Amino acid sequence: MTIKVLERILVVIPIMFGVTICVFFLMRLTPGDPVDVMLGGASYVTEEEEQALRKEFHLDKPLHQQLLLFLSGLGKGDLGASFVMRRPVTEMIAERLPATIELALGALLFGLIVAIPTGIICAVKQNSIIDRTSMAVAFLGISMPGFWLGLVLILIFSVWGHLLPVSGRITYGLRPEHITGLYVLDSLLTGNFAALVNSLKHLILPSITLGAILAAIVARVLRSNMLEVLRADYISLARSKGLRETAVVIKHALRNALIPTVTIVGIQIGVLLGGNMIVETVFAWPGLGRLVVTSIFASDYPVVQGTVMVYAFTFVIANLLVDILYTFLNPKITM
Amino acid sequence: MDEQVQEGMVMNVNLYKVKLKIWLMNFSSFLRDLMAHRAAFLGAVIVLICILAAVLAPRIAPHNPFQADSLRLRLLPPFWARGENAFQILAKLGKEKFSYLLGCDELGRDLLSRIIYGARASLLVGVLAVGISTFVGVSLGAIAGYYRGWFDNVFSRFADLLLAFPYLIFAIFIMAVMGPGFSNLIFALTLKGWVEFFRLVRGEMLSEKTKEYVDAAKVTGQSKFIIIFFEILPNIIHTVIVLATLRMGYMIIMEASLSFLGLGIQPPTPAWGSMVNAGRAYMLNAWWVSTFPGLFMLVLVLSINLLGEGLRDILDPRLKID
Amino acid sequence: MDLLRITNLTTVFLTRRGVVRAVDHINLRIKEGEVIGLVGESGCGKSVSMLSILRLVPYPGKIIDGEVIFNGENLLKKPLTEMRKIRGKEIAMIFQDPMTTLNPVFRVGEQIRESLRIHGIINGNHGEKKRVFSWFANKARREFEQQRVMKLIEEVELPSPEERYHQYPYELSGGMQQRVLTAIALSCEPKLILADEPTTALDVTVQAQILELFNRVIKKHRTSMILVTHNLGVAAEFCQRIGVMYAGRIVETGPTNKVMENPKHPYTCGLLRSIPKISKKRVRIKPIPGNVPDLVELSHKCAFYPRCEKASPVCEEKEIELKEVEEGHLVHCALSK
Numbered sequence: 003m004t005i006k007v008l009e010r011i012l013v014v015i016p017i018m019f020g021v022t023i024c025v026f027f028l029m030r031l032t033p034g035d036p037v038d039v040m041l042g043g044a045s046y047v048t049e050e051e052e053q054a055l056r057k058e059f060h061l062d063k064p065l066h067q068q069l070l071l072f073l074s075g076l077g078k079g080d081l082g083a084s085f086v087m088r089r090p091v092t093e094m095i096a097e098r099l100p101a102t103i104e105l106a107l108g109a110l111l112f113g114l115i116v117a118i119p120t121g122i123i124c125a126v127k128q129n130s131i132i133d134r135t136s137m138a139v140a141f142l143g144i145s146m147p148g149f150w151l152g153l154v155l156i157l158i159f160s161v162w163g164h165l166l167p168v169s170g171r172i173t174y175g176l177r178p179e180h181i182t183g184l185y186v187l188d189s190l191l192t193g194n195f196a197a198l199v200n201s202l203k204h205l206i207l208p209s210i211t212l213g214a215i216l217a218a219i220v221a222r223v224l225r226s227n228m229l230e231v232l233r234a235d236y237i238s239l240a241r242s243k244g245l246r247e248t249a250v251v252i253k254h255a256l257r258n259a260l261i262p263t264v265t266i267v268g269i270q271i272g273v274l275l276g277g278n279m280i281v282e283t284v285f286a287w288p289g290l291g292r293l294v295v296t297s298i299f300a301s302d303y304p305v306v307q308g309t310v311m312v313y314a315f316t317f318v319i320a321n322l323l324v325d326i327l328y329t330f331l332n333p334k335i336t337m
Numbered sequence: 338m339d340e341q342v343q344e345g346m347v348m349n350v351n352l353y354k355v356k357l358k359i360w361l362m363n364f365s366s367f368l369r370d371l372m373a374h375r376a377a378f379l380g381a382v383i384v385l386i387c388i389l390a391a392v393l394a395p396r397i398a399p400h401n402p403f404q405a406d407s408l409r410l411r412l413l414p415p416f417w418a419r420g421e422n423a424f425q426i427l428a429k430l431g432k433e434k435f436s437y438l439l440g441c442d443e444l445g446r447d448l449l450s451r452i453i454y455g456a457r458a459s460l461l462v463g464v465l466a467v468g469i470s471t472f473v474g475v476s477l478g479a480i481a482g483y484y485r486g487w488f489d490n491v492f493s494r495f496a497d498l499l500l501a502f503p504y505l506i507f508a509i510f511i512m513a514v515m516g517p518g519f520s521n522l523i524f525a526l527t528l529k530g531w532v533e534f535f536r537l538v539r540g541e542m543l544s545e546k547t548k549e550y551v552d553a554a555k556v557t558g559q560s561k562f563i564i565i566f567f568e569i570l571p572n573i574i575h576t577v578i579v580l581a582t583l584r585m586g587y588m589i590i591m592e593a594s595l596s597f598l599g600l601g602i603q604p605p606t607p608a609w610g611s612m613v614n615a616g617r618a619y620m621l622n623a624w625w626v627s628t629f630p631g632l633f634m635l636v637l638v639l640s641i642n643l644l645g646e647g648l649r650d651i652l653d654p655r656l657k658i659d
Numbered sequence: 660m661d662l663l664r665i666t667n668l669t670t671v672f673l674t675r676r677g678v679v680r681a682v683d684h685i686n687l688r689i690k691e692g693e694v695i696g697l698v699g700e701s702g703c704g705k706s707v708s709m710l711s712i713l714r715l716v717p718y719p720g721k722i723i724d725g726e727v728i729f730n731g732e733n734l735l736k737k738p739l740t741e742m743r744k745i746r747g748k749e750i751a752m753i754f755q756d757p758m759t760t761l762n763p764v765f766r767v768g769e770q771i772r773e774s775l776r777i778h779g780i781i782n783g784n785h786g787e788k789k790r791v792f793s794w795f796a797n798k799a800r801r802e803f804e805q806q807r808v809m810k811l812i813e814e815v816e817l818p819s820p821e822e823r824y825h826q827y828p829y830e831l832s833g834g835m836q837q838r839v840l841t842a843i844a845l846s847c848e849p850k851l852i853l854a855d856e857p858t859t860a861l862d863v864t865v866q867a868q869i870l871e872l873f874n875r876v877i878k879k880h881r882t883s884m885i886l887v888t889h890n891l892g893v894a895a896e897f898c899q900r901i902g903v904m905y906a907g908r909i910v911e912t913g914p915t916n917k918v919m920e921n922p923k924h925p926y927t928c929g930l931l932r933s934i935p936k937i938s939k940k941r942v943r944i945k946p947i948p949g950n951v952p953d954l955v956e957l958s959h960k961c962a963f964y965p966r967c968e969k970a971s972p973v974c975e976e977k978e979i980e981l982k983e984v985e986e987g988h989l990v991h992c993a994l995s996k
Contacts, residue, residue: 020498025510032514145639147590149597150613150631157624235754236762241715242754243774243843244746257764276505280594284617294506295598298513306513313506333764333827 007326014322021314022076026069029307058083081308086300091308095290100183101171102278102289107184108209109274109281113216120217121224125232125259126251136221143218148277152211152284159207169286172201208285212277216270223266227259234258261332268324272317353567360571370651377647383640391456399436400447402454402607410445412623413437440625443615448625451607452633458608459637462519462592466526467585473527474534475577479565481535482542489539496532504529508591512600522601526588537580541573575652582645586638593634609634661728662883663689663712663851668725670704670711681707681720683907683962686981689883691850696898696915697887698930702951704907705887706755709853713746714739729851748778751844755856757836761828767839768824771808774846811842816872834865838872845876852877852884858893870897891934895919900987903927906952906962913988923990925967961992969994 060068075082081091120140124133160168167173171185178189178197186205189197231237232255240254241247279291286292290309297305372378390397409426413419416435427436439448481489499507511525545551546569554564595601596610604611609630616626670682682704689695697705710716712727714734727734729750734742746752754760761770805824812820815838828836837857844852854873858866870893877884888894894901895915902912903926911924922928929947949966961967961974971994981989 017498017501021501024498028510028514141642142635142639145586145642146635147593147597147610147631147638149594149610150627150635153613153617153620153627153631157620157628161621161624235756235759238710238715238717239752239754239760239840239843240762240773242713242746242752244743244748244777245773246743254762258762261764272503273505275503279505279509280597283598294509298509298600306510310502310506310510314502317503317506318501331764334829 006329010322010325014318017318018315021318022073022311023069025307025311025314026072029303030065030068032301032303081311082304084297084302084305086297086302086305091304094293094305095308095312098288098290098293101287102282102291104171104184104186104205105208105212105281105287105289106274106278108205109212109216112209112213113220116213116217117220118224120221121263122228122251122256124221124225125228128229133225137225140218140221143214144222146214148211148215149280149284151214152207152281155207155211156284166207167204171204171288172197173204176200208281208287211284212274212281215277216267216274219270219273220263220267224259224263227262228255231255231259257331261328264324264328264331268321268328271320271324275313275317367651371647374647374651376643377651380640380643380645380647383636384644387456387637387640388460390453391460394453394457398447398450398453399438400450402446402451403605404446406441406445408445410437410441412443412619412626413441413445414623415440415448415625415629418625439629440623442612442626443619443623448629451612452609452630454607455609455612455630456633456637458519458602458606459589459592459634462522462526462602463585463589463641465523466530466588466592467581469523469527470530470584471534471577471581474531475538475570477531478535478538479542479570482539483546483561483565483569492535493539496535499529499532502529505591505594508595509598509600512595517600517603519602522592522595525595526591530584530588533584534577534580537576538573541576542569545569545572579645579649579652582641582648586641586645589634589638589641661688662691662693662730663687664726664728665708665712666726666728668708668711668722668727670707670716670720670722673719673721680907682711684725685904685907685909687885687902687909687912689851689885691883692877692881693900694877694884694886694898695900695902696894697885697902697904698889698891698894699904700889700951703904705889705904706855708904709752709855709885709887712853713750713752714742715746715752744778747774747849748847749849750851750853751847751849753837753840753844753852753854753857756860757833757840758828758860760840761836763828765827766824767826767828767831768805768808768812770828771811771839771842771846772804774843775804775807778847807846808842811846812839814845814876815839815842817842833861834868837861837865837869841869841872841876845880845882848880849882852882853887854884855887856889857886858890859888866893873897891919891930903930908962908991910963910991911989913985917985917988921985921988923984923988924963924992925969926963929966929968 060071063071072082079092081095083090084094087094120136124136127133156168159166176197178185178194178201179192181188181191185201186198189195189201232251237250237254240250245253278289279294281287282289282291283295290312294306294309294313297303297309371381409430413423413426416438418440427433437447437449439452442448442451477492481492502510507529508525511528512521515521515524542565551564551569554568559568592601593608593610593613596608597614599611599614601610602608604615612630613627616623616628616630619626665685665687667684667686668682669680669684672679672681685704685708687695687697687708697708699705707716707720711722712729712734714722716722722735725735729745734745737745761767765773808824809820812823817823817835817838823831823835823839828839831839837860840857857873858869861869873884873886874897876882886894886898898915900913901915901918902909903918903924904910905926911918911922911927918927919931922931926947929945932945933947935944947966952962952965964970964974967974973994981991983989
C-alpha cells in the first residue's frame with residue numbers, strides 16, 4: 003500500500019519540475035524589457051541606477067544562469083521579488099493565501115453539502131419532482147458563467163435586498179486576532195461573535211458563487227453513479243438480509259458510488275482554482291486570485307510567475323491527494 | 338500487372354462509394370433521432386437562431402453598436418423601466434418611445450445591438466477554439482494511439498504536463514505573456530484544449546486498433562494513413578463530436594471570463610464578458626448593463642449544452658463525462 | 660404442518676408496453692426440512708417468485724394477488740418493519756452470481772457479520788437488538804460475532820478461515836464466493852432458504868461441491884430449501900419435490916421421481932425429452948418448437964397451448980384447474996384425467 007502511494011508521489015515530482023521550467027520560460031517570452039516596465043518610462047533614472055536594477059533582478063546574466071538561480075532560490079523557498087512592490091513574492095503570497103484558502107474551503111463545503119444529499123435523493127427517487135427540478139437547476143449551473151452568477155447574487159442580495167455586504171472579506175475594524183488567518187476560524191477561536199457574524203456574511207455569496215458549479219457537476223455525477231450502483235445485485239442481497247432501506251443506500255450504495263465520483267471531484271478542483279480568480283475579482287476578495295490579476299495588469303512578472311506556480315502545484319498536490327484517497331476507497335487498487 | 342492494379346484501385350473507389358452511401362443513410366436517421374429528442378431539438382434551434390443572429394448582425398441590429406451618445410443616452414433603462422424623463426429625452430432625439438429596447442450602456446450605446454454583435458465574438462471563439470483543439474487533438478491522438486513509440490511518449494508526457502495547470506490559470510498566464518487580443522485568445526484556449534481530445538482519441542484508438550476490420554484493411558494493402566483516418570477514425574468520431582459540443586459551451590464561458598478580467602477581447606469590440614465587466618461599476622443604478630449580456634450568454638451556453646447532451650444520448654450513451 | 664404455503668401468488672410488472680404477468684397464480688407448499696425445486700426456462704418467473712416471497716420485487720413490479728403463509732402469518736400483509744425481521748433471519752436468500760452479489764468494497768467477514776448485527780444475535784440468543792453503549796460490552800459482542808463468523812466460514816468449508824475473514828470478494832474464486840453467500844444465508848439460522856440458481860454461474864465440478872455443501876448444511880440445521888434452477892439434472896439429484904414453471908405458472912408439481920418418470924404435462928415431457936443423454940444409442944434431441952410467449956396480457960387459459968403437441972380445442976375453452984393425477988402429483992392441464 004505504501005509502495006503505491008510512494009509511486010504516485012514520485013510521478014508527481016517530474017511534473018512539478020516541468021511546470022516550473024514551463025512557467026519560467028514562458029514568463030521570459032513576454033515582449034518588452036522588464037526593467038523598462040519597472041521604471042515605468044521614468045526619464046530621470048541614471049544609467050548606473052538602471053544597471054543596478056538589472057543586477058538586482060539578475061537580468062544581466064544569461065538565461066540558463068537565471069534559471070539555475072531561480073531553481074536554487076526555489077529550493078530555499080524563495081520565489082523572487084516583485085518588480086512593483088520590491089518585496090519577496092513569497093511574502094506577498096503568504097499574506098493572501100489565508101483569504102483564498104478560506105474562500106476555497108467555503109466553496110468546497112457549500113458544494114459538497116449541497117451536492118451529496120441531492121445526488122443521493124435524486125437517485126433514490128428517480129424521475130420524481132425533486133429529481134427533475136434538481137437536475138434542471140444543476141444543468142443551469144453548469145451553463146452559467148461564474149462571474150455573472152456572482153454579479154446577479156450581489157444584485158439580488160446586496161443591492162436590492164440589503165441583506166449581505168457587497169464585497170470584501172470583513173468590515174474594516176472588525177478583524178479578529180490573527181491565529182490562522184482564516185477570519186471565520188479565528189473569530190471562533192477568540193470568541194469574537196461580532197467578527198464571526200460579519201466574516202460569515204461576507205463569505206456566503208462568494209462561497210456560493212464558487213461552489214455552485216462544483217455542486218452542479220458533483221450532483222449530476224453522483225446521481226448517475228448511484229443509479230448504476232442501485233441496480234447492482236449486492237443491493238438486493240443487502241435488502242434480503244433485512245437491512246433498513248436508508249442503511250442500504252448509505253452503507254452499501256453510496257460507498258460504491260463515491261468511488262468514481264471522487265475522481266471527478268479531483269478534476270473539478272482545477273475548475274475551483276480557476277474560478278477562484280474570477281470570484282475574487284467580482285467580490286473584491288483580497289486573495290491570491292486577485293493578486294494574479296492585478297499583477298498581470300501591473301506587468302509584475304515575478305509575482306505572476308510565483309502565483310501561477312503556486313496554483314499549479316496546489317492542483318497537482320490536490321490531485322495526488324485525491325488519487326491516494328481513491329486508493330483507500332477502492333480495494334481493488336491495493337493489489 | 339497494370340490492369341490488376343487499376344482494377345484494385347477501381348474496387349477501392351467503389352468500396353468507398355458504398356461506404357459514403359451507408360454513411361448518408363445513417364446521417365438521415367441520426368437527424369430523425371435528433372428531432373425526436375425534445376431537449377436536443379430545442380438546443381439546436383436556439384443555437385441556429387444565435388448563429389443566424391450573429392451572421393446577420395449588421396442587418397438585424399437596430400443600432401450601430403459602436404455609436405456612442407454619452408451625454409444624452411447614457412445608462413438609458415430598458416423599455417419597461419423608463420420614466421417620463423427618459424421618454425422626453427428620446428422624443429427630443431426624434432426616436433420612438435420604445436427604441437433602444439434593452440437600454441444603453443455607460444457610453445450611450447444600444448445594449449441590444451451590442452449583445453447581438455457580441456454573439457459573433459462568442460460564437461467565433463467557441464467554434465474556432467473547439468475546432469482547432471479537435472483537429473489538433475484528434476490528429477495527434479490518432480497517430481499516437483496507432484503507432485505508440487516515442488511519438489506517443491513525448492505527447493502523452495506533454496499532455497500530462499499541461500494537465501497540471503487548471504484551465505483558466507493556464508489561459509490567463511498565456512494571455513499575460515502574449516498580451517490581450519482575439520488571436521492570442523484562441524491560441525491560449527487551444528493550447529490546453531487539445532489535450533482532452535488527444536486523450537479521448539488515443540484511448541479509443543488503442544482499443545479499436547485490435548479489432549478485426551483493421552487487420553482486414555491491412556491485408557488489402559491499405560496505406561497506414563488511410564487506415565487511420567478513413568477506416569478507424571469514422572468509428573470513433575461520434576465520441577469526438579459529443580465531446581466537442583459539450584466543450585464548446587465551456588470555451589465560450591472561458592472566453593467571457595477572460596474578457597471579463599480584461600484579458601480577452603478588448604473594448605470597444607462588443608464581447609459579452611467585457612460588457613459585463615464594464616457594467617460592474619454601475620450596478621447600483623443601472624443593473625441592466627451587466628445583467629443582459631450574461632443572460633444571453635447563459636441562454637446560448639445552455640442551448641449548446643442541451644444539444645451536446647442530446648447528441649450524447651443519441652450517439653453514445655456510455656460516454657458519461659462532465 | 661406446512662412451513663410455507665403460497666396460494667395464488669400473482670406478481671405483475673407495470674411497463675410502458677403493458678402489464679407483464681411474471682408470476683401468475685402459483686401455488687406452492689413446503690414442509691420443515693423439505694427441499695423442493697422450482698424448474699423452468701429463463702424468464703419463466705422463478706426468480707420473481709422467490710423475490711415475491713420476501714417482497715423484494717423491484718420497481719415496476721407489484722404483488723397483486725395471493726397469500727404467502729409463513730409460520731401461520733401472511734407475509735404479504737405484514738408491515739415492512741416486521742418483514743425486515745424475517746428477511747435474513749427466518750427466510751434467507753442465496754443469489755445467482757456470487758461475484759456481483761457480494762459488495763466489492765467490504766471485506767468478506769464484515770459482510771457475514773452484518774447479518775448477525777442486523778438481527779441482534781448476541782451471546783447466542785436470538786434476542787431483540789439491544790443498544791449497548793459501553794465499550795466493554797461492545798468489545799465482547801464484537802468478539803462473539805467474530806467467532807461466530809469464523810465458525811460459519813469453517814462450516815461452509817472455506818480453507819484458512821482467518822485469512823478469508825479479512826479478504827475482499829474479488830480475491831476469492833466463484834466457488835468460494837458462493838460459499839460465503841451460503842454462510843451469510845445460514846448466519847441467523849433461518850428456517851427456509853431460497854436459493855436462486857446458486858450453481859448456474861459456477862463450473863460443473865464446483866457445482867457438485869456446492870450442492871453437497873447445501874445437502875450437509877440442510878440436514879444439519881433441518882432447514883427447508885426452495886432450489887430454483889433451469890438444470891433438471893440438479894433438481895433431480897437434490898430435491899424431494901419439484902415444481903415446473905412455464906410463463907409464470909406452475910404447470911406440474913409432485914415428488915421428484917414421479918414427475919421425472921411419469922411426466923403428465925406436455926411441457927414437462929418436452930423438457931425431459933430435450934435433455935441430451937449419454938447412452939449407447941445415438942438419439943436425436945427433440946427440442947420444444949416455438950418460443951416462450953410474451954408475458955404481456957396472458958389469459959387464464961393454458962399458456963403452453965401454442966407450442967403444445969397435444970393441443971386440442973378443449974384447452975382453449977375453459978379455465979384450467981389443477982388436477983391430482985397421483986398422490987401428491989398435480990398437473991395444470993386440461994387434458995389430464
